[in-house]
Amino acid sequence: MTDTTLVLTAHPGDFVWRAAGAIALAVSRGQRAVIGCMSFGERGESASLWRKGYNLEQVKATRREEAAHAAKVLGAEIRFFDANDYPLVETPELLQGLIDLYREVQPTVVLTHAPADPYNGDHPFAHHIALKARVLAQAPGVEGPGEVIGAPPVFCFEPHQPEQCGFVPDVLLDITDVWDRKREAMQILAAQKHLHTYYTDLGARRGLQAARNSGPNLGLPNDTKAEAFMRMYPQVTRELS
């Protein structure tokens, strides 16, 4: 059976800026990656389109297309929940949809938002409903298609202003080998062009930090590219490294 990375995000931009490296890396190993995108970021993440005079349907269609394109570049599948952003609100449909997705794809790794973000309430919302659905998908008493899931580890990706969000990097993932994929995916997000430089710099900064924290065995060079993640559950392993 194939390993599967499940990425649950509030808006389309999130999986690109914050986790495109992790996604492309998993795909490059022959694994499956599935993105569950709760909204199109139509209200909160599309200011440049509104300023152009687009209406709601046009904004959503544009963002959907971008997101599908970016997912394709990364080699991932994508599902849209169209649950309305700014604010995202819990509905029985969204919760059940997420449970069903967990049951269907049986993820071995889960990526989602960090638990706090005072700049964007949709991000902690997505975190909490993603974790809630994961626990519910584990219980035989909860309805849904397929088998109950196990306990896949959960990694939170880096918010835009990490220190204000209580984000501390627990894991630095070397994404040097797939950096070109991430750059290509970022360039698709025309609505948020001002972030290209920002996230290119961030990849280099987290990479340098990875180099400085990599032990003698891994020994990463200073021009490494990396993404940072925070773990929600203890790491379980057979070797300390």
Add this chain to the structure above:
Amino acid sequence: MTDTTLVLTAHPGDFVWRAAGAIALAVSRGQRAVIGCMSFGERGESASLWRKGYNLEQVKATRREEAAHAAKVLGAEIRFFDANDYPLVETPELLQGLIDLYREVQPTVVLTHAPADPYNGDHPFAHHIALKARVLAQAPGVEGPGEVIGAPPVFCFEPHQPEQCGFVPDVLLDITDVWDRKREAMQILAAQKHLHTYYTDLGARRGLQAARNSGPNLGLPNDTKAEAFMRMYPQVTRELS
């Protein structure tokens, strides 16, 4: 070149109760393990010997013998600093001795105490001097034998009353395969017999927790034995799991 685990402890008991599994596991993989023991635990950890009427030299000799025996059972080398416990105090000799040991063994993994312990001041002391020496051993300007070291990851082992010490398990290490080694090493510590049951139960409890947190890939059974550790630096990796 061989991977080397360096274990720096305040007293002899510590490496057995808290890290014997990690040591035996590394050795079972053909790696080298070196224990640096700052004292013999002669004042703080040998109440039963004092109550028998032993004098200081007898206490130290007894604890030294036990420690050497336990290290041998685990397949590890051991060095004694004889720096006097209860309280351990920083001296230039101890600090330089630790720097020299880092330079000599070039560790790929470091294990030591957690940063706080309101029940035993020697434990946080050992933590802080172990980390201080590690940073100093990295600098070309600091004297010492051999080459400067890299940046080996540091894992803190579990204190006796973890919640009072701010200890949160970041890593659960599956030590099932070497559990017999740990049990044998524990039985050598005659001065602290009351702890055998305690740490046997702890191995099972952390093992059950490892099972419950192990994702679909690892899928550990409920009778796993484990040790818990806290990371001092972010994990650097090429794969999320």
Add this chain to the structure above:
Amino acid sequence: MTDTTLVLTAHPGDFVWRAAGAIALAVSRGQRAVIGCMSFGERGESASLWRKGYNLEQVKATRREEAAHAAKVLGAEIRFFDANDYPLVETPELLQGLIDLYREVQPTVVLTHAPADPYNGDHPFAHHIALKARVLAQAPGVEGPGEVIGAPPVFCFEPHQPEQCGFVPDVLLDITDVWDRKREAMQILAAQKHLHTYYTDLGARRGLQAARNSGPNLGLPNDTKAEAFMRMYPQVTRELS
């Protein structure tokens, strides 16, 4: 007037595993104990029954019977809210039901879940609604039967993986005298047999910790049995001890 301990739990198992000692101890002093059980744990805590092929009504009836039996063994009254678990959701009925229960029993002590639990969302839900109802029951402007309540202290009982839940034991309660009651109550929970050993060990471990932290006056022996609790409000007392 009799002292009354009010125990508010998400599921039936919770009051047994986490607070049976505290309940039996209060009863053994001639006090009243009332358990408010928000659900039957039918979806989240009854995997073994679902695996046997029971339907929802059968699962609920079985868990209700077990819970009533366990309460009886402990000498406590029990009320069921049947509010559906996994997930428990706030409804006006549940909230008002809890306010009414506070007003009716006029508790002198309140026990409930801790505020966080990443393994079971019903637990923090129960914590928050239990505390919300307590504050509302204090206000003359809020409707409900009987008199407004005072400010009973609140104790949170220990979650299954305490370190992951931010649980730090503030209070260690010596339950040695009623340990037999707790053991008997645990044995009733046939659906969760795997937890008997776990919570027996936990009682001994918290007991040993109680012994090590008990001052010269209390002087508890090492074979004490104890339960751990976290306070939500400062202790008010006439004597430091």
Add this chain to the structure above:
Amino acid sequence: MTDTTLVLTAHPGDFVWRAAGAIALAVSRGQRAVIGCMSFGERGESASLWRKGYNLEQVKATRREEAAHAAKVLGAEIRFFDANDYPLVETPELLQGLIDLYREVQPTVVLTHAPADPYNGDHPFAHHIALKARVLAQAPGVEGPGEVIGAPPVFCFEPHQPEQCGFVPDVLLDITDVWDRKREAMQILAAQKHLHTYYTDLGARRGLQAARNSGPNLGLPNDTKAEAFMRMYPQVTRELS
């Protein structure tokens, strides 16, 4: 055997402003109270005397007299370590003196400073050496007069700017019955007159807070006087209240 409260402070003022109520309350119950005062507060707490032109010996003598007088009013014994304040520094003599005092008085309760205070470095120093000496006094292998001590609970008293010191009141002690003793002791501290009103108000404020947090059983009135404390170790008890 009599219960004994041991109070370890950096300067003479501390035991009056922060713990006079707790001391007088213990004494009023027929218990023994012993104050160990590490310095005379000659440099850090005697600005008004220096401004009068006193020399070092005069300052120390004046503060000693005040402190002895205040202790007498409270019914407590007092020992002076004369270890020089601003800054207090660890010496083998001070540490051994504290160990000896623990062994001699065999305290059932210990009061000292809180672990942090960015306005006065002597306070955290006194906290740390007081706790260090307590642990050392417990070990048979550490020399000193009399028997090893047990594990008396430790309460930290309230610093002057509590929020900046991470001080959160765990315990509110009703000192209404001995408030007159505390007021009388405060009036003796002529060198710090500006603090009389401050600590009178604080007694009332903590008293009101005690009233608001006292459950139906204790039911304290709004004009209660109280002192706040922070626990360093879990409370061990036979009854939740």
Add this chain to the structure above:
Amino acid sequence: MTDTTLVLTAHPGDFVWRAAGAIALAVSRGQRAVIGCMSFGERGESASLWRKGYNLEQVKATRREEAAHAAKVLGAEIRFFDANDYPLVETPELLQGLIDLYREVQPTVVLTHAPADPYNGDHPFAHHIALKARVLAQAPGVEGPGEVIGAPPVFCFEPHQPEQCGFVPDVLLDITDVWDRKREAMQILAAQKHLHTYYTDLGARRGLQAARNSGPNLGLPNDTKAEAFMRMYPQVTRELS
């Protein structure tokens, strides 16, 4: 364009006890102050009126009158949302009403409750919805009158039992010049007379703390009156002071 302070509170009393000084100070500089009051505090803050036998409408009318009077004394405008307190609950109307208010008044400073308060659930509710509405009001895609807003700094005012609410004063605001206004506003709140002395003392205590933390430049005297606030976002400035 005029600077505008927007104050969003759960109940009428809150803006008086906790922020009257900040409001009067802004007004004294010729700025505009607008208070958005989510409820009349009819259930949670009006115990003395209920005890007099008032019905709901009478309680609300009385509190409304008091609040309008107090706002007038401070020179502020006031809007009532009448959203029902104890408990305040999120409704689309309340959320949209707050977004509209942000868009209309274009605040340069926002004041609201702190994020936690275990004694009054309406306070954290008001905090969270006030911050949620602020973020939504910034997005071009969210409907509402007028222009999107910028990023006004947010200051949380002091809760009644600050240490239990995780409140740490980040900012001490010198309100000496408008203290008479605050005192006058407090005297209007007849339903909560017991709080007059409490908040008068608090003003003096925070003032003394301001004096002790004011650098050589500001050099505040000891009889300063102050209010404490906690920042939600980093301060942005052109000068360190």
Add this chain to the structure above:
Amino acid sequence: MTDTTLVLTAHPGDFVWRAAGAIALAVSRGQRAVIGCMSFGERGESASLWRKGYNLEQVKATRREEAAHAAKVLGAEIRFFDANDYPLVETPELLQGLIDLYREVQPTVVLTHAPADPYNGDHPFAHHIALKARVLAQAPGVEGPGEVIGAPPVFCFEPHQPEQCGFVPDVLLDITDVWDRKREAMQILAAQKHLHTYYTDLGARRGLQAARNSGPNLGLPNDTKAEAFMRMYPQVTRELS
């Protein structure tokens, strides 16, 4: 009297990378800036010089010259304590030297390191001794030249890996107007060339963050340059902004 910024650093590089903007900004306002440099960074910060074969005196002389040059570019005075780095150790001379410097320059603002840094023990050492000396310099009973000092605010500058050091930006200082000075000062530090790009990027990133957090009044543009600081004491102010 002139305002004076006092900058206390462990090594020469620190005041350039972390605070050159704040220094140049103060000087640009006609204020005085004095740098107290505890060591030459000869062991910990000069790896490239050791690798060239320099001896200790040569390393120190080179770093001293660089530091003096950089200070001059920024318009600041500089004092060297030559207290030996890696590790910096508290001596009576260093402590008294710092007290004397505080008394002499009577700072209105103090800049120093943050309290924690697991990558460089000299940084927290410098933090703690800088704050200790500040408190001692305030006391009339402590000897030293000149008058006692007041209570200047303390700002901690940003460490290299901020999240690992518990660093959260409380203050973002707009240094756009003096960015050229900072760039010029950075270029002088030949021994640490690899950091030029890093700190140039950091200035832009903190600047963008300043822009996003600046309210409508300040309204900073996206190409702002900024430095981040953490406050050690509450801000005291006469206006919220």
